[in-house]
Amino acid sequence: MAGTGQRAPDTEEPIVGFGSLPRKEDARFIGGRGTYLDDIRRPGMLHGAILRSPLAHARIVSIDASAALALPKGARGARAGCVRHPRRPRCPGAGVAEPRLRLGGRRRRGDGRRVRAMRGRIAATHDGRILAVSVNVVAEHGAFNATAQPSRYPAGFFGVFTGSYELEAARCRVTGAYTNKAPGGGAYSCSFRIAEALDLAGYDDLRREQAEKRDRGELMGIGVSFFTEAVGAGPRKHMDMFGLAMNDGAALRVSPTGTAQLAISVQSQGQGHETTFAQIVAEELGIPPADVDVVHGDTDATPYGLGTYGSRSTPVSGAATALVARKVRERARLVAAAMLEAAPDDLEWTRGRWSVKGDPEQGASIREIAMAARGAIALPDGVEAGLDAEVVYDPPNLTFPFGAYLCVVDADPGTAEVTVRRFLAVDDCGARINPMIVEDQVHGGLTDGVGMALMEQIAFDEDGNCLGGSLMDYLSRRRSRSATGRRTSR
Numbered sequence: 001m002a003g004t005g006q007r008a009p010d011t012e013e014p015i016v017g018f019g020s021l022p023r024k025e026d027a028r029f030i031g032g033r034g035t036y037l038d039d040i041r042r043p044g045m046l047h048g049a050i051l052r053s054p055l056a057h058a059r060i061v062s063i064d065a066s067a068a069l070a071l072p073k074g075a076r077g078a079r080a081g082c083v084r085h086p087r088r089p090r091c092p093g094a095g096v097a098e099p100r101l102r103l104g105g106r107r108r109r110g111d112g113r114r115v116r117a118m119r120g121r122i123a124a125t126h127d128g129r130i131l132a133v134s135v136n137v138v139a140e141h142g143a144f145n146a147t148a149q150p151s152r153y154p155a156g157f158f159g160v161f162t163g164s165y166e167l168e169a170a171r172c173r174v175t176g177a178y179t180n181k182a183p184g185g186g187a188y189s190c191s192f193r194i195a196e197a198l199d200l201a202g203y204d205d206l207r208r209e210q211a212e213k214r215d216r217g218e219l220m221g222i223g224v225s226f227f228t229e230a231v232g233a234g235p236r237k238h239m240d241m242f243g244l245a246m247n248d249g250a251a252l253r254v255s256p257t258g259t260a261q262l263a264i265s266v267q268s269q270g271q272g273h274e275t276t277f278a279q280i281v282a283e284e285l286g287i288p289p290a291d292v293d294v295v296h297g298d299t300d301a302t303p304y305g306l307g308t309y310g311s312r313s314t315p316v317s318g319a320a321t322a323l324v325a326r327k328v329r330e331r332a333r334l335v336a337a338a339m340l341e342a343a344p345d346d347l348e349w350t351r352g353r354w355s356v357k358g359d360p361e362q363g364a365s366i367r368e369i370a371m372a373a374r375g376a377i378a379l380p381d382g383v384e385a386g387l388d389a390e391v392v393y394d395p396p397n398l399t400f401p402f403g404a405y406l407c408v409v410d411a412d413p414g415t416a417e418v419t420v421r422r423f424l425a426v427d428d429c430g431a432r433i434n435p436m437i438v439e440d441q442v443h444g445g446l447t448d449g450v451g452m453a454l455m456e457q458i459a460f461d462e463d464g465n466c467l468g469g470s471l472m473d474y475l476s477r478r479r480s481r482s483a484t485g486r487r488t489s490r
Contacts, residue, residue: 016351017283020436024290025274054463123169132169135161141176160230160400197224197404197426206408219411228402232315233306234395241306247394249303250320252281252328254387256374258367259291262324265305266317267297272437273313277321279433284325285332285366286352303390311401314433320393327389332369334383339364339372403427405446418454451477 028034120135162170206222213220236245251263262281268274278292295301305317329349336354337344340362347354347363355363364372373379373387408422425442432438455475459467468474
């Protein structure tokens with residue numbers, strides 16, 4: 001059904017394109033109509049459970065699966081405990097590796113965080129200008145390589161370790177180390193927005209206050225962090241995943257009524273793809289975001305792509321969405337030219353409408369063009385009926401967002417309780433498709449970071465058993481207890 005568009009908060013006009021809109025998918029989630037992994041039911045589907053060994057260092061000698069196979073709905077032939085090892089042959093007939101694999105590593109970090117050792121040298125002038133840096137890093141890759149081109153971009157460090165500074169010389173050496181943890185990445189580096197953050201926070205005044213409190217025996221901390229990231233993995237000339245190019249596809253269909261369906265190759269993890277990707281189409285075609293249905297998470301109905309991770313959804317699939325919408329818009333121009341009996345080059349675009357140059361009254365809306373494209377109008381040679389298009393986007397480069405964060409805390413010297421008094425974040429994230437979602441993502445990230453710094457810990461007992469296996473035993477921070485801070489993004 002065609003909609004009239006959603007209205008932005010505190011405005012009278014409906015937003016068509018970029019702007020702060022409530023997430024379209026929230027009504028479904030809040031109403032209990034969301035679909036999660038546990039909701040999936042397929043014919044003949046089995047459920048499995050993984051039993052951890054109570055011993056951190058052991059060899060599996062034998063497996064007694066009789067109790068599992070005796071269950072009323074137990075799957076016969078399931079060999080619980082067998083694992084596939086990439087360097088060992090498979091068990092005959094079982095389809096899994098022989099049950100001889102060392103469990104756990106020789107050293108384990110109790111909090112579960114990734115371990116990196118970094119040492120560096122800086123050449124600088126007396127007035128503080130950095131001329132050159134030299135860095136040696138040992139980076140934990142986890143149990144196996146799971147990054148794009150790990151031999152060229154270990155730990156994601158090479159492209160960003162110099163930050164946003166102009167240096168005359170830089171040297172970096174990274175050694176990847178295998179451990180018993182899951183693979184993963186990390187963010188590094190620095191940004192020239194640090195000066196802006198310090199000015200906004202009144203850094204000099206904070207330092208004076210800190211000195212005064214120390215004289216009275218009070219504890220006040222000021223933390224400053226700055227970063228430049230390299231995200232948007234996708235350029236096929238540099239990156240692949242197991243030999244597969246990391247390009248993303250997008251497919252867009254506009255119905256005769258002017259509503260649209262967009263199929264994308266990335267899966268939402270809570271970022272609001274159904275809203276922001278609809279806004280990209282709306283920005284390019286001039287139709288309300290409410291009239292754009294975003295399809296994702298179904299490989300039978302969506303184009304090829306490498307998925308959601310590493311802040312690549314919008315730079316790669318979002319860009320593919322913009323390009324496919326422009327492709328539809330160009331086809332709409334050819335159809336409009338036939339409708340208006342004008343040459344395509346004589347038409348000009350205003351949001352949601354093609355019209356004759358110099359005579360804006362002679363034109364057609366995207367809705368009218370979509371109807372005509374499926375109607376009886378004679379189309380030019382080579383122009384197929386309908387407003388459908390597909391693209392595969394190969395990014396020319398990565399994107400490099402950057403920013404600076406400042407946190408002010410007070411600590412009780414008697415109890416060591418830490419109170420986050422103030423938090424300021426300055427970001428440059430590029431075009432903000434939906435500022436409301438951007439703000440909430442940063443607030444969520446800050447809450448997560450404060451929780452990891454102050455209370456969250458993955459602890460293990462002496463036998464290697466995880467002591468925080470559920471949220472009953474794992475303390476996490478709630479947003480209601482998080483400090484609200486000032487944030488600037490550009």
